[in-house]
Amino acid sequence: MTVTSLFRLVAIPTPPVDLTVVIPAFNEEQRLGPTVEQLARFLSDRGGRFEILVVDDGSTDGTVALCERLAARWPSLRVIPTAPNRGKGHAVRVGMRAARGAVILMSDADGSTPATEIPRVLLPILEGRAAVAIGSRYLPGATPAAQPLWRRLWSRLVNLFIQRTLCPGVHDTQCGFKAFTAAAARELFSRATVDGWAFDLEVLALARRLGLAVVEIPVAWHDDRRSHVRPLHDLWKVIREAAAIKRNFDRGAYGLPVPTR
Numbered sequence: 001m002t003v004t005s006l007f008r009l010v011a012i013p014t015p016p017v018d019l020t021v022v023i024p025a026f027n028e029e030q031r032l033g034p035t036v037e038q039l040a041r042f043l044s045d046r047g048g049r050f051e052i053l054v055v056d057d058g059s060t061d062g063t064v065a066l067c068e069r070l071a072a073r074w075p076s077l078r079v080i081p082t083a084p085n086r087g088k089g090h091a092v093r094v095g096m097r098a099a100r101g102a103v104i105l106m107s108d109a110d111g112s113t114p115a116t117e118i119p120r121v122l123l124p125i126l127e128g129r130a131a132v133a134i135g136s137r138y139l140p141g142a143t144p145a146a147q148p149l150w151r152r153l154w155s156r157l158v159n160l161f162i163q164r165t166l167c168p169g170v171h172d173t174q175c176g177f178k179a180f181t182a183a184a185a186r187e188l189f190s191r192a193t194v195d196g197w198a199f200d201l202e203v204l205a206l207a208r209r210l211g212l213a214v215v216e217i218p219v220a221w222h223d224d225r226r227s228h229v230r231p232l233h234d235l236w237k238v239i240r241e242a243a244a245i246k247r248n249f250d251r252g253a254y255g256l257p258v259p260t261r
Helices: 003-009 032-046 063-073 088-098 115-126 149-165 182-191 199-209 231-251
Strands: 017-025 050-057 077-082 101-107 132-136 177-181 214-218
Touching: 017 032, 017 088, 032 050, 032 063, 032 115, 050 063, 050 088, 063 077, 077 088, 088 101, 088 182, 088 199, 101 115, 101 182, 115 132, 115 177, 115 214, 132 199, 177 182, 182 199, 199 214, 199 231
Parallel strands: 017 050, 017 101, 050 077, 132 214
Antiparallel strands: 101 177, 132 177
C-alpha cells in the first residue's frame, strides 16, 4: 500500500506529496551530497510524489551552495537556510513545519541509515498501526555496524537515563531515522521546544503522553567516524536537557495535564 492509496481509502484530501524527507544539516558539505543522491535515486525509482527538505542550521561552509547545485539535478530537493546556528532540534522543527508530505521522515545528513530502509519504517504508518515509527539499532533484526567503544557507551548511557525518566520501553531514542504522519508531526512539533540533541526525547515523550501509537522498527545502520558527537560534553548536555523536559512535563508546560505522582 502506498501513502496515496491510503489517503484514497479513507477519503480525505491528498496532500501535495506522499513523502517528505527532512534532513537537518550543519556544516555538512562533505557528507550531505551522497546522502541526497542516494535518497533521490531510491525514491525516484520507486515512483510516487516526494520531496527532500534540507534545513541548513546556520552552516559556515558550503552546505547551502552544495544543495543548490544538487537541486538543479533533483528538482524534488529544497534547501531552507536558517541563521544563526540553533541546533538540530530547531532545524527539524523548521523542516516539519515546511513539509508537505502525508508522511514525514527525518533522516540524518550522514545517511547512517540507508534509503533502502524507508519502506520498512513507513510500513506501520501505512498499515495504520502507528502515528510515529522510529528506527532502532538495538532491536532483534537490526544490523548495526561496529561502533567505537566510546560511541556504544555514550548511546547506552543516554538510553539508560531516558528509559528511567521520559521514554520507558523505547530501545533506541537517538537513531536519526523517524517517521510521522503529517497530523502527528503537526501536533508534536508545534509543542516541542528543545533546540539541541534531546529534541528526540521531547518528541517521543510528547507522543506517549498524547496517546499516539509509537512503533520501533529494526534498521540497518553504519557508523560515520566523522560524527559531530562530542562524547562527554554531549552526554551531559542530553542529560541536562532531558531533566529540563521532565520538569516541563511536571509543570504542565506543554499544555498537557500534569502527571499524578
